[in-house]
Amino acid sequence: MRTIPYLRCLILALLLTLCTPVSSAAQVSVGIAVAFAPPDLPVYEQPICPAEGYIWTPGYWAYDPNYGDYYWVPGTWVLAPEVGFLWTPGYWGWGGSGFVFYEGFWGPVVGFYGGINYGYGYFGHGYEGGRWDGGRFFYNRSVNNVNVTIIHNVYNTTVINNTNVTRVSYNGGNGGINERPRPEEEAAAHARHIPPVPVQTQHVQAARSNPELRASVNRGKPPVAATPKPGAFNEHGVVPAREAGAIHNAAPVNKVPRPTTAVHPSDLPPLEHPSPSNTGNPKVDQKYQQQQQKLYAQQEKDRQKLQQQQDKQHQQLVKQNADQARQQQTEQRHQQQTQQMVQKHTQQQQSLQQRQPPPPHPAPPNEKH
Numbered sequence: 001m002r003t004i005p006y007l008r009c010l011i012l013a014l015l016l017t018l019c020t021p022v023s024s025a026a027q028v029s030v031g032i033a034v035a036f037a038p039p040d041l042p043v044y045e046q047p048i049c050p051a052e053g054y055i056w057t058p059g060y061w062a063y064d065p066n067y068g069d070y071y072w073v074p075g076t077w078v079l080a081p082e083v084g085f086l087w088t089p090g091y092w093g094w095g096g097s098g099f100v101f102y103e104g105f106w107g108p109v110v111g112f113y114g115g116i117n118y119g120y121g122y123f124g125h126g127y128e129g130g131r132w133d134g135g136r137f138f139y140n141r142s143v144n145n146v147n148v149t150i151i152h153n154v155y156n157t158t159v160i161n162n163t164n165v166t167r168v169s170y171n172g173g174n175g176g177i178n179e180r181p182r183p184e185e186e187a188a189a190h191a192r193h194i195p196p197v198p199v200q201t202q203h204v205q206a207a208r209s210n211p212e213l214r215a216s217v218n219r220g221k222p223p224v225a226a227t228p229k230p231g232a233f234n235e236h237g238v239v240p241a242r243e244a245g246a247i248h249n250a251a252p253v254n255k256v257p258r259p260t261t262a263v264h265p266s267d268l269p270p271l272e273h274p275s276p277s278n279t280g281n282p283k284v285d286q287k288y289q290q291q292q293q294k295l296y297a298q299q300e301k302d303r304q305k306l307q308q309q310q311d312k313q314h315q316q317l318v319k320q321n322a323d324q325a326r327q328q329q330t331e332q333r334h335q336q337q338t339q340q341m342v343q344k345h346t347q348q349q350q351s352l353q354q355r356q357p358p359p360p361h362p363a364p365p366n367e368k369h
Contacts, residue, residue: 040245094173107193115179
């Protein structure tokens, strides 16, 4: 049964949220807590900017509870969803009993991102990589890779980086960055902003499904460290890591996947394929197998339908420039819908298992005379 561990994980995530600094309350945290710190940031080159209006979003380590492992989400150029909007990167922060991730967001002002030095303009506070002027984005060539024969709205301002020069990727805890939000960053967190756009979400999902991007596989040196556009993992311009980031705790071997507090169906672990029955009666086994396959297909369809519905609602929020309160309400509703679907599927699986044919009785041992 998954219901009890699932509820335990939910309770833990809620407790960790209560333990996090008040200053981060307006930046939505992902409902997952990790006992060990994420790896340090790898060193990589920035791909060339593909076109005007694209803004750099730095790479970061995300966590997959199905494997108990961090995985690298490559840095990439993303088209700004609105004129005047900038990207505030997400970050990992110590929550008192584990590390929690605070999702990045788009807004007119760059908010707090943990004091993490992601590079390329994100040196711990604010953004030095460019600015909006007259409805156009101007790039600072001193920190960005821009082809001036294609993009002419550029300038050169040398940035003196006096912030943290280490590659630590988390705030607080043992060895983490010791930075707090500035007043303007506090204000940015409460101002109107929007969550990651759909192409960013798809970019994260593609990274999660790539085994080579897991820290336990690449040892902190991902083969795809940055891409010219979201999801372009196999296209020209992909950049590998030049130096690895230190891993603070390797993923356990043969770790048993555990359920997590998922907000959307895409956050859930993959459905388990039905296991064959072996009663010794081929007809009975075949019938049960067909029932399993039918249930599996229906549950996959349920997931896809709900994910499409929620994606559509996200797109509507972006078009309507919804405020933070409405975004949070939508995320809470999505989480409830996902939990209800999980509970429904769990009950369906349990019901089918109760109807599973019993295994054949073992043959009696040969009697010795």
